[in-house]
Amino acid sequence: MSAASEHVHIDKAAMRRAVASSVIGNAFEWFDFLxxxxxxxxxxxxxxxxxxxFVATLLATATFAISYLVRPFGGVLLGLYADRVGRKPALTLMILxxxxxxxxxxxxxxYVAIGIAAPILIVLARVLQGLSVGGEFASATAMLVEYAPPGRKMLFxxxxxxxxxxxxxxxxxxxxxxxxxxxxSDLESWGWRIPFLLGVLIAPVGFYIRRKVQESPSFVKARQGEQLTFxxxxxxxxxxxxxxxxxCVVGTVSNYLWFIYMPLFVVQxxxxxxxxxxxxxxxxxxxLFLLCPAAGWLADRFGARxxxxxxxxxxxxMSYPLFAWVVAAPDLPRLLTAQISIAIVISLIWGPTPGMMAGLFPxxxxxxxxxxxxxxGVLLFGGLAPLTMTSLVGLTGSKLVPAYYIMFCAALALALIAFGTTRRPVAGTP
Known part of the structure; x- marks a missing residue:
């Protein structure tokens, strides 16, 4: 069954609950992760x-990267669970x-209080986060797109x-x-913990919402047909x-270099x-919150690709001239101008991404x-990005390394999309 032919009757109340569970739960997961x-x-x-x-920062960014090393495992295991058992139980497990x-x-x-146990516990936490987020994007996106009315899958x-x-x-x-x-001194000693502890309080809300949502009708229908193996x-x-x-390559690089790595780059x-x-x-x-739906609407109208x-x-x-302009005379107005300009462009990438990816697979x-x-994609070009950038900037002394990296990844992404979209599914595929 293709994405284009999977239309089933959808109850509007169930659709609203599905959208709320996917959006709110996903926002909570990404808040904690980011x-x-x-x-x-x-x-x-x-x-x-x-x-x-520099060494301490490398250790911390390496721990940041560890969660990405386990994400493919979490993604495959939780993805198989979502495709066999259901989107709803998979999403509920992830938020817990x-x-x-x-x-x-x-x-x-x-570390000064409990020694080596401290970094070990942090690594364990990042592994759990990686396993959870590894399945979150795929299952939440599947739920959204499968509940979307015809002609609005990119928007949803x-x-x-x-x-x-x-x-x-x-x-x-x-x-x-x-x-x-x-x-x-207060921010360094205890203040940074506040958003993590508040994030824990949101977990019961997300769990409750996801427990109330109904299973995707498209999934229920597809489960009655042939089941492909891994x-x-x-x-x-x-x-x-x-x-x-x-x-994923271009979307990931835009997120992790322009938004997540940027605070570290700006300070150091x-x-x-x-x-x-x-x-x-x-x-x-x-x-991006405001413009992504507009980009999704454009993708429904003119094509996601x-x-x-x-x-x-x-x-x-745009990335190289903007980076060079900020590096030449660093100040807040230049930084904000560059970030806002690139965010408008990134919305054209982010908006179509979930719907386009969902449409690639039955x-x-x-x-x-x-x-x-x-x-x-996230492991190779996102999770390792802060570690890669910190290392390359330190080794080369060039503050424009992130711009070169972005240009390379954008070209690679276009090549992969062109290659992949010309390869049709093997004959006999449902």
């Missing part, structure tokens, strides 16, 4: 003490895993990115507010996996206050297929 990236520098001091700040891992990060005593899918943009904005707002209200997914839909990887390389970078991330998150690839080309071309293997493409 807040670690924003506070990497402070977490490095608390749990990875070292005489050299995220709540436990967030509590671990927020409540673990520092864009709500997934709205929730991520909301998470970026709220997480950055927390960081900006705490850095403005608290003394640096091996058949890899052999029959390899083109879709490659195209999905390309979509540009010498600007931590609050400056967080203010830019907050504003950009709000912009056309809108996304246009955004990828402009994104790659319902019966949709969660697993998206999880594979998404998590390998």
């Amino acid at each position: 807040i670690y990236g924003f506070f990497t520098g402070l977490i490095a001091k608390a749990f990875f003490p070292a005489d050299d700040v 895993m995220m709540g436990v891992s967030t509590l671990l990060i927020g409540a673990t005593p520092p 899918g864009s709500l997934q990115m709205c929730s991520q943009a909301l998470a970026i904005s709220v997480a950055a707002l927390f960081g900006f507010g705490l850095s403005a209200l608290l003394a640096p 091996k058949q997914l890899l052999t029959r839909h390899y083109g879709a996996l490659v195209a999905g990887l390309g979509v 390389q540009l010498g600007l206050p931590f609050s400056d970078a967080l203010l830019g991330s907050f504003i950009c998150g709000a912009i 056309r809108v996304l690839c246009t955004g990828a080309v402009v994104f790659g071309l 319902t019966g293997v949709r969660s697993t297929g998206m999880a594979i493409s998404y998590n390998f």
